[in-house]
Amino acid sequence: MLILASASPRRAELLKQLQVPFRQVSVDLDESVKSGEEPRDYVVRLARAKAEAGWRQEGHVDPVLGADTAVICQNRILGKPADENDFRRMLTLLSGATHQVMTAVALRNDRGLQHRLVLTDVSFKVLTRAEMDWYWQSGEPTDKAGGYGIQGLAGRFVTRIQGSYSAVVGLPLYETAELLREQNLL
Numbered sequence: 001m002l003i004l005a006s007a008s009p010r011r012a013e014l015l016k017q018l019q020v021p022f023r024q025v026s027v028d029l030d031e032s033v034k035s036g037e038e039p040r041d042y043v044v045r046l047a048r049a050k051a052e053a054g055w056r057q058e059g060h061v062d063p064v065l066g067a068d069t070a071v072i073c074q075n076r077i078l079g080k081p082a083d084e085n086d087f088r089r090m091l092t093l094l095s096g097a098t099h100q101v102m103t104a105v106a107l108r109n110d111r112g113l114q115h116r117l118v119l120t121d122v123s124f125k126v127l128t129r130a131e132m133d134w135y136w137q138s139g140e141p142t143d144k145a146g147g148y149g150i151q152g153l154a155g156r157f158v159t160r161i162q163g164s165y166s167a168v169v170g171l172p173l174y175e176t177a178e179l180l181r182e183q184n185l186l
């Protein structure tokens with residue numbers, strides 16, 4: 001059975017849309033950025049590392065999917081906010097601007113390790129202080145790259161998206177289906 005190497009409930013929900021049976025495991029990884037590493041290299045490296053870690057952890061038998069999402073603004077990688085100040089710093093960068101969401105998905109099986117990288121542009125309205133306060137109070141930002149979730153309350157801040165909605169939420173469905181089909185898993 002396919003394995004999703006992710007603790008994210010959102011990724012599991014998205015993968016269900018592909019109607020392939022899977023089980024979910026979590027893997028523990030160092031997610032720090034290497035010095036001088038380009039954002040796209042970083043998300044690809046992490047997605048591949050998650051798939052590889054799952055493959056090793058679960059005994060090199062079942063195919064394993066891993067994914068990683070990062071929000072890139074002014075060539076800076078915004079991870080999950082460490083605290084409220086960090087959240088405000090991130091939302092101030094995103095306010096009234098267009099940023100890029102990078103999601104990589106990787107599939108490891110006995111034939112090797114494949115991946116896809118998906119880039120999506122997301123534009124935000126100008127955010128007021130009151131909107132930032134309200135959004136922080138909701139509790140939603142804490143576990144999300146860039147400090148927001150497009151699928152939740154922050155949906156109202158998004159004026160435009162160009163690319164893959166499912167990739168922004170955490171798992172690009174078209175590209176994941178493509179990877180699975182190539183390996184005769186779909």
Ligand SMILES: Cc1cn([C@H]2C[C@H](O)[C@@H](COP(=O)(O)OP(=O)(O)OP(=O)(O)O)O2)c(=O)[nH]c1=O
Nearest residue numbers: 006007008068069144145148149150168169170
């Ligand atoms: C930008 C954005 C991110 N996110 C989420 C997707 C990811 O779950 C998370 C980015 O962190 P990740 O480190 O990619 O993933 P994760 O730690 O949640 O799960 P795992 O490593 O176990 O697979 O932010 C949203 O849910 N909505 C959004 O609009």
